[in-house]
Amino acid sequence: KGLKLNSISRVCSAPSGGEASQNLRLLQWNILSQTLGQHNDGFVRCPEEALTWEHRKYLIVQEILQNQPDVICLQEVDHFKFLQTVLGTQNYEGIFFPKPDSPCLYIEQNNGPDGCAIFYKRDKLQLLGYDTRILEVWRVQSNQVAIAARLRMRGNGREFCVCTTHLKARHGALLAKLRNEQGRDLIRFVKQFAGDTPLLLCGDFNAEPVEPIYSTILGCDLLRLGSAYADVKLDREKILQPSEDVGEFVSESIKREPPYTTWKIREDGEECHTIDYVFYTPDRLKIKNCLEFPAGEQIGKNRTPSYQYPSDHFSLVCDFELLPSAENGG
Ligand code: NDP
Ligand code: CA
Numbered sequence: 661k662g663l664k665l666n667s668i669s670r671v672c673s674a675p676s677g678g679e680a681s682q683n684l685r686l687l688q689w690n691i692l693s694q695t696l697g698q699h700n701d702g703f704v705r706c707p708e709e710a711l712t713w714e715h716r717k718y719l720i721v722q723e724i725l726q727n728q729p730d731v732i733c734l735q736e737v738d739h740f741k742f743l744q745t746v747l748g749t750q751n752y753e754g755i756f757f758p759k760p761d762s763p764c765l766y767i768e769q770n771n772g773p774d775g776c777a778i779f780y781k782r783d784k785l786q787l788l789g790y791d792t793r794i795l796e797v798w799r800v801q802s803n804q805v806a807i808a809a810r811l812r813m814r815g816n817g818r819e820f821c822v823c824t825t826h827l828k829a830r831h832g833a834l835l836a837k838l839r840n841e842q843g844r845d846l847i848r849f850v851k852q853f854a855g856d857t858p859l860l861l862c863g864d865f866n867a868e869p870v871e872p873i874y875s876t877i878l879g880c881d882l883l884r885l886g887s888a889y890a891d892v893k894l895d896r897e898k899i900l901q902p903s904e905d906v907g908e909f910v911s912e913s914i915k916r917e918p919p920y921t922t923w924k925i926r927e928d929g930e931e932c933h934t935i936d937y938v939f940y941t942p943d944r945l946k947i948k949n950c951l952e953f954p955a956g957e958q959i960g961k962n963r964t965p966s967y968q969y970p971s972d973h974f975s976l977v978c979d980f981e982l983l984p985s986a987e988n989g990g
Contacts, residue, residue: 681784681815683948684980687729688862688938690826690922691720692971693736693774695764703972705925705962713739719970721746727951727977731811732779733824735864738764738771747779754779757792757807759826776807776824776863786812788819793849795825797841804828806846806863808853818982820945821854825863827873836871843873851882858944858982861885864936864973869914877939878913879906888938888978890916892950899942918953923963924972930963938978944985951977 697703698711709715717739724732724747732752737743740756747754755778762773780787790809794801806825812818825846827839843865850861861883867873877885890913891899903909921936940947953974964972 681813682818682982684731684813684820684945684982685727685729686731686733686822686860686862686938686978686980687724687727687975688733688824688936688978689724689975690735690864690936690971690973691737692716692965692973693738693764695738695767695770696736696774697965697972699767699769700763701924701972702926703924703965704927706965707967710965710967715967716965716970717742723970723975725750727975729977730781730784731822731860732777733822733862734777734779735824735826736774737777738762738774740775740777743777743779751781751783752779753782753787755790755807755809757805759803759805760794760801761803776805776826778807778809778822778824780809780811780822784814786814788812791849791853793845795827795842795849796845797838802828802838802842804842806849808850810854810857813982816984818984820858820860820982821850822860822862823850823853824861825865827864827866829866836867836873839865839867840872840876843876847877847880847883858941859883859885859939860941860945860980861939862937862976866935868933868935869917874914874937875910878910883939884941884943885939886942886947887913887917888940888947888980889918889950889976890914891942892947892978896946899947920953920974921976922973923956923959924965925963932963936973936976938976940978940980944983946981946983947978948981949979951975 694713758773758775764770764774788810793806795804808823920932921934923932
């Protein structure tokens with residue numbers, strides 16, 4: 661309980677790290693689609709009532725607003741209008757992009773397709789533009805999407821880009837390969853959109869750190885990204901040391917990833933692993949704090965979702981400082 665080294669309390673009563681104009685707080689969260697969570701996921705240890713929208717919606721909003729993020733990246737959003745309305749009253753503006761053939765649509769009483777969403781604080785940030793993408797695999801469109809947005813800090817004029825995605829789910833070597841191809845397309849998309857602007861690339865990648873896509877992203881010479889949760893406890897000098905050996909850079913980062921970002925029990929057993937990430941540009945963004953995840957005892961034996969936790973994924977909250985670019989000091 662309370663503040664630990666390199667963490668902000670999960671129920672964050674501390675002032676937002678985003679108060680100073682160069683500071684930026686990002687919240688990344690797969691909120692669990694209402695339609696899928698209630699009718700498709702098979703969370704056998706979660707009480708039915710806890711899975712109702714009436715119960716979940718306030719918990720989702722509460723978790724977001726308690727943390728006062730400047731940028732919010734969400735996946736499995738099938739209640740965008742609700743979030744837009746509620747967050748709209750709290751100074752946020754949002755963008756939504758649905759999956760082309762969302763599995764929600766095949767379930768009776770759905771609330772429309774699920775997709776990704778980005779919200780930003782409108783008094784602090786100005787939207788300069790955005791783009792969306794249906795990710796391609798071997799040049800064919802898949803059912804997974806991404807959104808990229810270019811934002812400008814009103815306080816100092818500094819710009820950054822944020823991109824979010826939700827990659828193909830499920831286990832197996834072929835699916836890991838497919839995710840890797842989606843990742844390659846994501847890199848092309850985001851590089852074309854962001855150019856050399858500092859980047860936050862986050863989402864539910866549905867891939868543990870040992871999967872090829874993790875190395876594809878961290879090893880990408882075009883983007884030069886690090887992983888925020890892996891880097892937060894490292895000295896900045898260590899983070900910025902140019903690595904001779906990409907393989908070693910990646911394997912060291914893998915070792916520092918948290919033990920889990922999702923923890924659930926389905927009929928076929930318990931799943932507890934790290935598949936959500938916040939990747940960032942370390943030479944222009946300084947990672948200052950990451951919100952820690954609740955411990956097993958806190959979560960409870962039935963894991964998540966539950967009356968306490970509305971999603972089977974935990975939110976990732978990161979405090980960054982956006983540094984001025986070397987050329988123009990802004
Ligand atoms: P994905 O494989 O990416 O998964 C879709 C959702 O299912 C994700 O949100 C994922 O959550 C969740 N999920 C992951 N593992 C399980 C599990 N073991 N049990 C239940 N849900 C899980 O789907 P696609 O977008 O590629 O779409 C394919 C799906 O669409 C098919 O699986 C099918 O259900 C549905 N579909 C149905 C059709 C029909 O006629 N009935 C036709 C076309 C599609 P997370 O990312 O958090 O793991
Ligand atoms: Ca899910």
